[in-house]
Amino acid sequence: MNDGEQPRGGFRDDRGRQRPDSRRVGGKNRTATRPADRRRGGDPVRKVAWEVSRAVADGAYANLELPKALRSADLHGRDAAFATELTYGAIRMRGLYDAIIEFAAGRPAAQIDPPVLDTLRLGAHQILGMRVPPHAAASETVALAREVNGAGASGFVNAVLRRVTERTREEWIREVTAGRPREDALAVEHSHPEWIVRALRGALRSDGITDESELDASLEALLEADNAAPTVSLVARPGLATVQELVDAGAEAAKLSPVGATLPSGDPADIPAVRETRAAVQDEGSQLVALALAAAPGQVDGPQDWLDLCAGPGGKAALLAALSAQQSDVTLFVNEISEHRTDLVRRTLRAALDAGIEVMIGTGDGRELGAEEPETYERVLVDAPCTGLGALRRRPEARWRRTPGDVTDLTAIQTDLLNSALDATVTGGLVAYVTCSPHVAETTAVVHAVTNGRADVTVEDARPLFRDAAGEQIRQLSDRPTVQLWPHVHGTDAMFSRCCARRPSPKTEQLQ
Numbered sequence: 001m002n003d004g005e006q007p008r009g010g011f012r013d014d015r016g017r018q019r020p021d022s023r024r025v026g027g028k029n030r031t032a033t034r035p036a037d038r039r040r041g042g043d044p045v046r047k048v049a050w051e052v053s054r055a056v057a058d059g060a061y062a063n064l065e066l067p068k069a070l071r072s073a074d075l076h077g078r079d080a081a082f083a084t085e086l087t088y089g090a091i092r093m094r095g096l097y098d099a100i101i102e103f104a105a106g107r108p109a110a111q112i113d114p115p116v117l118d119t120l121r122l123g124a125h126q127i128l129g130m131r132v133p134p135h136a137a138a139s140e141t142v143a144l145a146r147e148v149n150g151a152g153a154s155g156f157v158n159a160v161l162r163r164v165t166e167r168t169r170e171e172w173i174r175e176v177t178a179g180r181p182r183e184d185a186l187a188v189e190h191s192h193p194e195w196i197v198r199a200l201r202g203a204l205r206s207d208g209i210t211d212e213s214e215l216d217a218s219l220e221a222l223l224e225a226d227n228a229a230p231t232v233s234l235v236a237r238p239g240l241a242t243v244q245e246l247v248d249a250g251a252e253a254a255k256l257s258p259v260g261a262t263l264p265s266g267d268p269a270d271i272p273a274v275r276e277t278r279a280a281v282q283d284e285g286s287q288l289v290a291l292a293l294a295a296a297p298g299q300v301d302g303p304q305d306w307l308d309l310c311a312g313p314g315g316k317a318a319l320l321a322a323l324s325a326q327q328s329d330v331t332l333f334v335n336e337i338s339e340h341r342t343d344l345v346r347r348t349l350r351a352a353l354d355a356g357i358e359v360m361i362g363t364g365d366g367r368e369l370g371a372e373e374p375e376t377y378e379r380v381l382v383d384a385p386c387t388g389l390g391a392l393r394r395r396p397e398a399r400w401r402r403t404p405g406d407v408t409d410l411t412a413i414q415t416d417l418l419n420s421a422l423d424a425t426v427t428g429g430l431v432a433y434v435t436c437s438p439h440v441a442e443t444t445a446v447v448h449a450v451t452n453g454r455a456d457v458t459v460e461d462a463r464p465l466f467r468d469a470a471g472e473q474i475r476q477l478s479d480r481p482t483v484q485l486w487p488h489v490h491g492t493d494a495m496f497s498r499c500c501a502r503r504p505s506p507k508t509e510q511l512q
């Protein structure tokens, strides 16, 4: 009789939940699992992971769905951490796990009922990606299958997972990548769609890595970094909170961002400064981008208007607002196309607004703003809508949702937004074009397409504006006048930033 068919006799824990017999080893009630696993007998933890996986298959976002599911199952502490790692890991690594499941099941993943496939992915992640003893991982997952997929399917799950337990992760990777071309093999091993692997390779090359073996090593390091859970980065909005305040609340001062801190454990929402929007969760790369724009030497005297053209949900706008208040006579204007996201911006800016910082918030299409308000702003941030390929570690499902077609659609919008931003900028003013994607089509190709077509724009060197907590220029930047941060190098999202200055158009120059 296999585990999937065992009658559920035996022990119950203090909450009346049953422990499967298969967990007992050596008689008595010693178990093969850790204490936290024993407490999970009956297993609401794995069920939450399965339910969130199902919701994600129906179009939900894991980072929004999981907190709701944890709350409704009343899971906290280690149980919540286990559910989070299981859910995110199984979704993120599904490219590799599906290849292994196909091999173990002897049929294509597309021919497995999707709710059963989700159960198998959760089992595979416990066996190959977490420190759950393989036998316990398989037994618990079969129990889950019996509950959520039915008795018939649980036998199939049992058979497949038993085969998965027969090899180590490394042995499976060798098996399922054997004979595949290099990029296809990397895509399977590191669980990224192949088109994204190719795009990331192109981005690394464009950032200056030309040696093929160095390129291979960097690409692997980047793919690995995409699969690691990111640290929680916090920003202390200057004048509203201090890094020391975050350190006193359990965070550690960041090495990169002068206004950043990292939270090793715990819920950021427990920190008063975060609850009050004086501080926030924000990737250090995003912090550096806003700091750089604010730090650019002023080429225009007198009062200044700054513009954040695509601001929702307002993370960079809130930092720019705080920084604008530290300079004399700067007013920040914030624009966002969606009403809903404009509301999010207002919420993000609450502490800044309460502190009396002047911020003008509007809803509109940034592509039209240049024609509506020509030559108006001294500094403009274009944090363009993009594929988000630089933030894959934060959004486990994103890599499976994006398509090459998205890139084409987005580059058209990005080009229009950058042109509009330049039109809205005064002579001598500065535009920072930013994406959280390193895809060359969304970064340098957009900047080239726009600046090559305009005689009134020069590309400036953004690198000296990027300074770390010690005031030094950020290391390991490209040898070109562009800033591309990387998860595997800088520990940030792969933010791209390029600065363009507006100079008199040839027509204006002739008139002078």
Ligand SMILES: C[S@@+](CC[C@H](N)C(=O)[O-])C[C@H]1O[C@@H](n2cnc3c(N)ncnc32)[C@H](O)[C@@H]1O
Pocket (backbone or CB within 6 Å): 286, 309, 310, 311, 312, 313, 314, 315, 316, 317, 335, 336, 337, 338, 341, 364, 365, 366, 367, 383, 384, 385, 386, 413
């Ligand atoms: C990358 S996000 C900006 C993130 C934001 N800067 C932050 O740090 O929180 C891009 C934003 O651009 C907005 N957007 C998309 N198309 C736009 C347009 N034509 N005009 C203005 N905003 C637009 C999206 O709704 C989205 O909120």
